Amino acid sequence: MHLARIHGTEEDKVNCPFYFKIGCCRHGDKCSRKHDRPAFSPTILIKHIFRHPEREAELQSLIGQQCKPDGRGDVDAFLDFFEDMYEELSKFGRLDQLVVCDNLGDHMVGHVYAKFCDEEDAADALQVMNGRYYDEKLMEVEYSPVTDFREARCRDFDEGSCCRGGYCNFMHVKPVPIIMIQDLEDEVNEWKRRDNEMRKRRQRERSPSDSSDEGRRRSNHGRRSKDRGGSRNGRSRRSRSRS
Numbered sequence: 001m002h003l004a005r006i007h008g009t010e011e012d013k014v015n016c017p018f019y020f021k022i023g024c025c026r027h028g029d030k031c032s033r034k035h036d037r038p039a040f041s042p043t044i045l046i047k048h049i050f051r052h053p054e055r056e057a058e059l060q061s062l063i064g065q066q067c068k069p070d071g072r073g074d075v076d077a078f079l080d081f082f083e084d085m086y087e088e089l090s091k092f093g094r095l096d097q098l099v100v101c102d103n104l105g106d107h108m109v110g111h112v113y114a115k116f117c118d119e120e121d122a123a124d125a126l127q128v129m130n131g132r133y134y135d136e137k138l139m140e141v142e143y144s145p146v147t148d149f150r151e152a153r154c155r156d157f158d159e160g161s162c163c164r165g166g167y168c169n170f171m172h173v174k175p176v177p178i179i180m181i182q183d184l185e186d187e188v189n190e191w192k193r194r195d196n197e198m199r200k201r202r203q204r205e206r207s208p209s210d211s212s213d214e215g216r217r218r219s220n221h222g223r224r225s226k227d228r229g230g231s232r233n234g235r236s237r238r239s240r241s242r243s
């Protein structure tokens, strides 16, 4: 159908192509085209949650303060942030993709998109995280229409040079080493395995009919899922207050 083909493209005079593809547009609520907000989605957007170092430096200089050097570079700080987000979000279910924007435009700065394998997990994450604080920032979470990040990403940026820089309206996705994502996936699989073990153990303990040697043997195993052991790879993790 013609209308279906032009939906969310430049030809579409009704629906905003930026909102459709990227989940945000620089005109925000004042956009002349429609932002068709989804009622459900496997993808949630946590708005402005990553503290972009360039933006932070601007804010600090506005209030006449020097940035506090904490001994870590911007890359390390970002990777710690990514790891933390990945772990927090994985508590709700398996992540398909986690994307942090490097853009500087007011409508995109610090945006984090999390696409879950299961839509229900995205709903749980939204419900729990929206309105909470992370790193002293209020989390504003919404469903995002973005399910195909290939359409949302800036191809020029991915190829190494975008002449629009941080103010580009397509996603400039901060790169994360693939090995780190694999490590995080392994870590999450390990918690899930322990959680399952613990759940089974509890069920057995609760069930009076289970007095078999196997049941008792199993109950001696399994560790609490929260006991995940301190930092991974010896990297320190900042503790943050959450309300």
Ligand SMILES: [Zn+2]
Binding pocket: 016, 017, 018, 019, 024, 025, 026, 027, 028, 031, 032, 033, 034, 035
């Ligand atoms: Zn728009």
Ligand SMILES: [Zn+2]
Binding pocket: 154, 155, 156, 157, 162, 163, 164, 165, 168, 169, 170, 171, 172
């Ligand atoms: Zn770009």
